[in-house]
Amino acid sequence: MDLTTDTEQLALLTATADWCRDNMPLDQARARPAGLWAELEAMGWTAMTAPDMGLTHATEALVFAELGRHLAPVGLIATAVAARWSEHPGKTALALLDSHAVGGRVRVYDPAGADRALGLAGHLVATTPLPSDLGGAPGLDPSAPLAHLDPAPPFTALGDPRAGLHLQLLTAAFALGCADAARDMAADYAKVREQFDRPIGWFQALKHICADMAVRSAVARSQLYYAAAALDAGDAEAAFHAAAAMRLADQAAIENGRANIQVHGGIGMTDEAYPHMCLKRAHLLSFVAPARRDIILGEAA
Amino acid sequence: MDIRFSPEEQHFRAECRDWLHDNVTGQRRPMDAAAAIDFDKAWQRRLFDAGWAGINWPKEYGGRGLSIVQQVIWLEEYARAHAPWIGANFVGINHGGPTLILNASEAQKEYHLPRILRGEAIWCQGFSEPGAGSDLAGIRTHARIEGNELVVNGTKIWTSFAHVADWQELVVRTEEGSQRHKGLSWVICPMHAPGIEVRPIRKMSGQVEFAQVFYDDVRVPLDNVVGGLGNGWKVAMSTLSFERGTGFIADQVKQSQEVEELLERARSSGAIKDERIAEQLIQLRAEVAALRAMTYRNISEVVRTGQPGPEASVIRLFTSELGQRLERMALLLAGEEVLDFRYGDDDLVADYLRGFAATIAGGTAQIQRDIIAERLLGLPKSR
Numbered sequence: 001m002d003l004t005t006d007t008e009q010l011a012l013l014t015a016t017a018d019w020c021r022d023n024m025p026l027d028q029a030r031a032r033p034a035g036l037w038a039e040l041e042a043m044g045w046t047a048m049t050a051p052d053m054g055l056t057h058a059t060e061a062l063v064f065a066e067l068g069r070h071l072a073p074v075g076l077i078a079t080a081v082a083a084r085w086s087e088h089p090g091k092t093a094l095a096l097l098d099s100h101a102v103g104g105r106v107r108v109y110d111p112a113g114a115d116r117a118l119g120l121a122g123h124l125v126a127t128t129p130l131p132s133d134l135g136g137a138p139g140l141d142p143s144a145p146l147a148h149l150d151p152a153p154p155f156t157a158l159g160d161p162r163a164g165l166h167l168q169l170l171t172a173a174f175a176l177g178c179a180d181a182a183r184d185m186a187a188d189y190a191k192v193r194e195q196f197d198r199p200i201g202w203f204q205a206l207k208h209i210c211a212d213m214a215v216r217s218a219v220a221r222s223q224l225y226y227a228a229a230a231l232d233a234g235d236a237e238a239a240f241h242a243a244a245a246m247r248l249a250d251q252a253a254i255e256n257g258r259a260n261i262q263v264h265g266g267i268g269m270t271d272e273a274y275p276h277m278c279l280k281r282a283h284l285l286s287f288v289a290p291a292r293r294d295i296i297l298g299e300a301a
Numbered sequence: 302m303d304i305r306f307s308p309e310e311q312h313f314r315a316e317c318r319d320w321l322h323d324n325v326t327g328q329r330r331p332m333d334a335a336a337a338i339d340f341d342k343a344w345q346r347r348l349f350d351a352g353w354a355g356i357n358w359p360k361e362y363g364g365r366g367l368s369i370v371q372q373v374i375w376l377e378e379y380a381r382a383h384a385p386w387i388g389a390n391f392v393g394i395n396h397g398g399p400t401l402i403l404n405a406s407e408a409q410k411e412y413h414l415p416r417i418l419r420g421e422a423i424w425c426q427g428f429s430e431p432g433a434g435s436d437l438a439g440i441r442t443h444a445r446i447e448g449n450e451l452v453v454n455g456t457k458i459w460t461s462f463a464h465v466a467d468w469q470e471l472v473v474r475t476e477e478g479s480q481r482h483k484g485l486s487w488v489i490c491p492m493h494a495p496g497i498e499v500r501p502i503r504k505m506s507g508q509v510e511f512a513q514v515f516y517d518d519v520r521v522p523l524d525n526v527v528g529g530l531g532n533g534w535k536v537a538m539s540t541l542s543f544e545r546g547t548g549f550i551a552d553q554v555k556q557s558q559e560v561e562e563l564l565e566r567a568r569s570s571g572a573i574k575d576e577r578i579a580e581q582l583i584q585l586r587a588e589v590a591a592l593r594a595m596t597y598r599n600i601s602e603v604v605r606t607g608q609p610g611p612e613a614s615v616i617r618l619f620t621s622e623l624g625q626r627l628e629r630m631a632l633l634l635a636g637e638e639v640l641d642f643r644y645g646d647d648d649l650v651a652d653y654l655r656g657f658a659a660t661i662a663g664g665t666a667q668i669q670r671d672i673i674a675e676r677l678l679g680l681p682k683s684r
Contacts, residue, residue: 233303
């Protein structure tokens with residue numbers, strides 16, 4: 001039993017963080033350059049667990065948390081799942097199927113350059129081909145171009161139920177990254193913003209908001225590691241652990257997102273500052289592969 | 302990263318389970334204070350004789366010299382078997398002992414550690430004072446040096462098991478006029494020495510588990526100073542780091558067990574059909590899983606680097622608040638039954654009332670949050 005990161009994982013993590021800082025900073029998440037996707041592919045992040053790369057889910061989850069921290073394109077999640085379970089080359093967009101009505105709409109994120117979309121249809125991961133001219137414009141999350149398919153096209157399920165766990169795991173990793181970004185943004189601001197002749201982070205009222213953000217991130221991170229290692233080990237409880245990781249990561253992302261805005265005060269409410277970006281991304285991620293209560297309660301058939 | 306235990310560890314788990322199955326009788330710890338201590342001591346002795354005391358303590362002092370992973374496996378099986386609460390041995394096993402292992406002289410270790418493991422010596426803590434709670438550096442209990450003795454005067458409070466303890470981990474000011482963290486010493490104080498008076502304090506749960514201790518010219522050999530005169534703060538911090546690191550593993554493990562029992566209770570009573578209760582149970586089950594993952598992460602960090610990771614302070618806070626959420630859930634499920642509670646009952650109501658200690662003792666939740674914000678996030682120190 002070992003839930004620490006080994007030296008190879010640490011090296012990969014540092015390389016990822018460095019690359020993201022230089023090439024994919026959070027403050028440019030609204031307008032990513034057209035060539036970014038090709039660079040992400042070249043870095044190998046679109047197919048880390050694909051058969052020919054063969055890295056573990058644990059390593060992939062670590063890296064995705066780092067990518068998520070920089071509000072990387074959400075298409076990475078769908079593309080990585082497709083690469084692992086259908087060996088589909090190229091970009092796959094992320095689909096959110098309307099959970100309510102049959103024949104409802106489908107939301108497609110990151111459609112540019114993708115020839116199909118992948119998402120959860122019921123309990124299984126499924127895909128559908130995309131028209132080539134889909135376009136896409138930001139919805140609630142300004143960093144995620146969105147298109148609609150209306151009416152919903154038919155989806156074809158991937159055979160392996162583990163694909164759903166993989167989708168959930170990577171979404172949780174992105175959400176954790178989002179929670180971490182909000183935590184660090186709040187802490188950095190609390191160190192430099194001064195009121196009453198001292199940094200606001202000196203005051204316990206602010207300090208404790210930040211501490212709670214750190215707790216939520218740490219809790220979600222540990223469960224994510226456990227869930228990823230459970231999927232790698234073929235553990236019988238892997239579905240439970242992935243669902244728990246998803247729930248805690250969603251909560252961390254949304255709660256930290258809100259707290260970050262509060263810590264920033266007036267500037268936190270503006271479009272110009274970045275706190276809202278984390279919160280909006282958190283809301284988007286919470287719909288991708290939500291934790292099912294029957295699985296967390298151990299009642300799933 | 303790997304969640305699987307090695308064949309050797311799995312074998313160890315089976316051994317633990319077998320022994321606990323044969324030796325845990327389901328007999329409850331008596332409520333009567335004197336009987337409870339006899340019970341605690343006898344149980345600790347049985348653990349020692351069977352080789353289950355001090356699993357990760359050094360062999361030369363009576364431990365098994367095994368890894369912290371095996372210690373965790375033991376605690377998991379211990380909770381699963383509903384084995385008795387550690388009771389009066391808590392301070393010796395979880396604070397005093399580990400502090401001695403790290404800081405004490407050879408003679409101190411040789412004398413005290415085996416006695417702690419055999420359940421022969423009960424320890425209590427002597428850190429907090431009426432005027433030094435969260436602000437521990439405000440300690441005023443002092444000791445002057447006379448020949449080869451310390452002469453202690455002052456008072457300590459919230460001292461669990463003071464009325465039955467043989468020894469105390471006592472932090473006193475040994476340099477006259479010293480301020481704050483300086484001039485303190487960590488001393489092994491004999492609780493039976495003349496001049497010590499223990500005044501028990503009843504808790505709101507009815508139990509008399511802690512006390513105020515008064516020192517009137519209490520003479521303690523200078524040899525009982527641990528880690529050197531004037532180094533008391535450093536030694537005390539190493540004691541507290543167990544609390545923030547690995548000292549509460551038993552609680553963390555027990556919580557996994559508790560959430561399953563709550564779930565079972567909610568199912569059999571039908572309470573789980575209540576949407577609000579189901580929602581809370583979902584949350585608790587996810588949080589308990591995460592706590593276990595955090596504990597494992599922390600443990601593997603200790604195995605890899607020799608010390609807990611920076612997130613250990615988070616575990617301490619999260620465990621204490623999660624424990625309270627579990628106690629409150631138990632209360633909710635019990636309904637108006639709780640109104641029949643009387644002093645002397647040792648049930649879920651007593652657990653709930655006693656559980657307030659979790660976010661007060663050993664550093665309040667507020668102090669823990671300060672620590673997390675300052676050490677993990679680098680926010681400016683407000684003290």
